[in-house]
Amino acid sequence: MNDRYSQLINVVEILEALVRNIALKQALHRVDSDPHLNFWRLIYGNQMDVPVLEWCKLFGSDDAERQRVHWKNVATNQEDFRAGLFAALGIDAKGWSAYWLAMKNYRDLQVAHHDLRRVSISHYPVLDHALNSAFYYYDYVRSELRKFGVDQQPTDIRQYARKFEEKCIEAATAAMRATSAVRDFE
Numbered sequence: 001m002n003d004r005y006s007q008l009i010n011v012v013e014i015l016e017a018l019v020r021n022i023a024l025k026q027a028l029h030r031v032d033s034d035p036h037l038n039f040w041r042l043i044y045g046n047q048m049d050v051p052v053l054e055w056c057k058l059f060g061s062d063d064a065e066r067q068r069v070h071w072k073n074v075a076t077n078q079e080d081f082r083a084g085l086f087a088a089l090g091i092d093a094k095g096w097s098a099y100w101l102a103m104k105n106y107r108d109l110q111v112a113h114h115d116l117r118r119v120s121i122s123h124y125p126v127l128d129h130a131l132n133s134a135f136y137y138y139d140y141v142r143s144e145l146r147k148f149g150v151d152q153q154p155t156d157i158r159q160y161a162r163k164f165e166e167k168c169i170e171a172a173t174a175a176m177r178a179t180s181a182v183r184d185f186e
Contacts, residue, residue, distance in 0.1 A: 005148050008141050011058070011069045012152060015138045018054040021047060022131045023161050027168030032176050038184050040176075048124055049111045055130045056107045058137060059100065071137055074144075081140065088136040089129050099129050131161070 025047035028040075035041060062072040075081035086096060102125050138157045145152045154160035 005145075005150075007068055007074060008145050008148075011074055011141050012138070012145075014054055014057055014069055015134050015141065015157075018051055018058070018134045019131065019138070019157060019161050020164055021051045021054065022127050022134075023165040024168045025051065025127065027165045027172050030169055031172040035176070036184075037179060037182060039179070039182075048127075051127055051130060052103055052107050052125060053111060055103055055134070059133060060104055060107065071140075075140065076144075084140075085133060085136050089132050091129070099125075103130065135161075 025044070028035075028044055028047060032040070035044065057067065057069055058071060060070070061067050062070040064073050067073060071081060071085075072078055086092060089096070091099070102123075106125050135157050142152045142155075
């Protein structure tokens with residue numbers, strides 16, 4: 001179709017991956033918040049890192065050339081988008097700035113880079129705002145895609161996330177049960 005359409009589709013793909021990864025992380029923690037196997041601990045850690053990376057593609061650096069999926073490079077009216085985003089999250093500019101910095105620092109210091117001179121992160125980011133910002137952005141992109149005659153699915157990303165998390169809980173419960181007798185090596 002055109003460059004704008006491709007940009008919107010790329011955003012949708014990242015948003016859907018972000019939502020699924022957060023739902024999986026939440027499901028795993030609901031099934032067992034402190035798994036006994038390092039196998040599971042590694043998966044849990046990855047389920048923190050991947051959503052942060054995906055979120056930073058959409059909300060981190062807004063370089064127009066290298067981050068075409070960043071909301072500032074997609075939203076036709078940044079002020080309206082920002083106001084709607086803050087309202088959807090129930091925060092103000094200061095709250096957003098603090099959240100953005102926590103996510104970016106985690107990505108920079110724990111996931112994307114390893115600088116021994118820097119202090120490590122003492123707290124993991126909470127992904128609630130990441131999930132809700134993804135919901136808000138998805139709704140915006142869906143409305144933009146309608147201008148191209150595309151009714152992007154799922155129509156209700158929140159319901160999709162709930163159903164996906166339910167299936168992840170089902171799978172995680174079975175997987176945890178299947179590995180309950182497995183012991184780590186010493």
